[in-house]
Amino acid sequence: MGVTAKIAPSMLSSDFSNLASEAARMLDYGADWLHMDIMDGHFVPNLTIGAPVIESLRKHTKAYLDCHLMVTNPLDYVEPMGKAGASGFTFHVEASKDNWQELVQKIKSKGMSPGVALKPGTPIEEVFPLVEADNPVDMVLVMTVEPGFGGQKFMPDTMDKVRTLRQKYPSLDIEVDGGLGPSTIAMAASAGANCIVAGSSVFGAPEPAHVISLLKNSVEEAQKNS
Numbered sequence: 001m002g003v004t005a006k007i008a009p010s011m012l013s014s015d016f017s018n019l020a021s022e023a024a025r026m027l028d029y030g031a032d033w034l035h036m037d038i039m040d041g042h043f044v045p046n047l048t049i050g051a052p053v054i055e056s057l058r059k060h061t062k063a064y065l066d067c068h069l070m071v072t073n074p075l076d077y078v079e080p081m082g083k084a085g086a087s088g089f090t091f092h093v094e095a096s097k098d099n100w101q102e103l104v105q106k107i108k109s110k111g112m113s114p115g116v117a118l119k120p121g122t123p124i125e126e127v128f129p130l131v132e133a134d135n136p137v138d139m140v141l142v143m144t145v146e147p148g149f150g151g152q153k154f155m156p157d158t159m160d161k162v163r164t165l166r167q168k169y170p171s172l173d174i175e176v177d178g179g180l181g182p183s184t185i186a187m188a189a190s191a192g193a194n195c196i197v198a199g200s201s202v203f204g205a206p207e208p209a210h211v212i213s214l215l216k217n218s219v220e221e222a223q224k225n226s
């Protein structure tokens with residue numbers, strides 16, 4: 001049994017003033033997860049949303065809220081995000097060097113699924129201990145752009161990290177985030193990524209449902225041929 005394809009539109013590209021209807025629209029179009037980008041204006045030079053917005057959205061949807069925390073102190077967010085109804089809690093390895101074990105344990109104790117993300121410049125070896133721990137993360141998010149903003153260009157060099165991970169961990173959920181769309185999905189899918197975040201390529205498309213199904217088919221085909 002291989003890993004399953006999950007397509008996660010990044011709500012950073014949505015109309016934040018209509019978040020509930022934007023979320024419902026994406027789920028209607030076939031989205032598996034909703035990707036929520038939490039930025040603190042410190043770990044990255046941009047400020048977005050936090051637990052209060054997740055809590056508001058949770059009242060309108062039962063969807064899996066795949067939360068990506070681009071924050072300097074992820075530990076401070078575990079309790080509020082758990083209470084707000086986050087499903088996945090993905091923290092950055094660069095921000096958790098000293099406390100990832102405590103973080104993973106707390107995330108699980110709040111009923112969320114832990115993931116670890118790494119920036120393009122961070123070596124893949126840094127996440128191995130988190131995947132191999134007695135209490136491991138469930139997912140690795142390989143950033144395919146510098147975190148902070150939607151609409152950037154996909155960095156193909158990051159695919160070596162995805163290949164390394166997939167070879168080492170055949171059943172791990174591997175997520176890619178940044179610059180994914182119809183023209184880049186083949187690279188990510190053949191490297192072994194199965195969770196695909198896509199913001200501008202989905203929200204900017206005349207028919208987002210087509211883009212979502214194209215992304216999903218690409219991952220499923222690549223999985224079959226692997």
Ligand code: DX5
Pocket residue numbers: 010012013035037068145146147148149150151152177178179180197198199200201
């Ligand atoms: C960037 C965020 C992404 C972003 C992706 O820091 O983590 O989730 O929204 O947007 P696109 O798909 O437009 O690159």
Ligand code: ZN
Pocket residue numbers: 010035036037068177197
């Ligand atoms: Zn993200």
